[in-house]
Amino acid sequence: MVNAAGKFGPYNLPGPAPTTSVTGVGQVRALPFGGQSGSDLVRSRIALRVRLGSVRPGERLPDAGVLAEELRIGEITVRRALEGMCQDGLLDRRRGRTGGTFVAQDWDTVVALMHDAEEAAALDAFHLLLECGLVAHGSGEVPAERLDGLRALVEEMERPEDPARMAELETRFHLDLAEALGGPGIREFAADLLGRLCLLTPAPQSEVVRAQNSCHAELLRELGRGATDPAVQAVKAHQRSRHR
Template identity: 85%
Template structure:
């Protein structure tokens, strides 16, 4: 069973000092990625896969050995992380010939129970800074064709009303943005942040994603013409719409 008292080890820090707002950033607790150990990585990457619908509730996960290789960490760490996620109710373990580790049918319900507004705000603030930095850094230097996959995601998002598809495409946009502006390493960094956010916040509501997609479109227009300041403003407007 899940309870609010903290089975979610890495995400709850009951003894930590209260957050002091810092001008400009909003929520600065510990360095957001400081606590990401191997077990956190397994959790956040599985959460990201669920958000991206590459695994769905009821689907069997790859074996621990395969996950370990994919994530570049030890198999024992993966097994321990999967066990923890089973205890939290995020995953189910089934024995027997058709057994294995499955994404729990109640995944979304459990994530809603794990909601941690403070930690989420801290990571979200950090993600905002990352994107503002990437946009300012890349503005005027991004080849037009590198933004094409991003435009395709904006169009795909405009064409769907399915909440899960919308949440997926919203997350895909930000991974693709990180890759287009920062390369593969920055994409992994963004994946760490976004995967952790997938465990701290429920999937965004369709109306919010619709508004965010207008910010995506605006961002691409401004990036395309090398207008740094309006591009950064579009990133900030996107974040504000998420909190509305």
């Protein structure tokens, strides 16, 4: 599994990029996460909240102190990160009794200007490596009831037409998969990856999510019967469907 330093992984560690191990796939050095700052963490976690629909464009974010406690980083770091996001146009700062920090109404338009194909490809490749390692490690050992919530997400993804809802369910599936196979700490690590990807890649279109969802269903079938190689192949097919 991932050897993360603290709850949210290896941030602000001095020296060379830390080594992270994924059971079943050996050692990985110089990860895309190397050197992620607390400010970057704030940005990625807010982006993940927007993707998951827990906060929407035009809505108010929790106070800086609340975010600092949730992320276990300094409040000053959070305030600086929020200020930077305001300068980038991702957030709006409003004064007065009903003021605070709000997600910008044109969040999607601003995020589209930040897309970085090269960095996204590196993060995407590491996410694939992480999921393949977790699947190989957990195949045949995951209690059937632990996959019930994932099966429910697969069924739900067959119904909605709203692209934002489809993208939310797709992201939620991968967070829940990380927890089912690796526990809460691995879910946090996956959240760091997926949050960064939310700022670097456009939200998937509904037809892409539907193609990916067939891979989700195949993965759960193979995990349920303990078939490691087909389960890993389903993870790889999921990534290929994203890039068609």
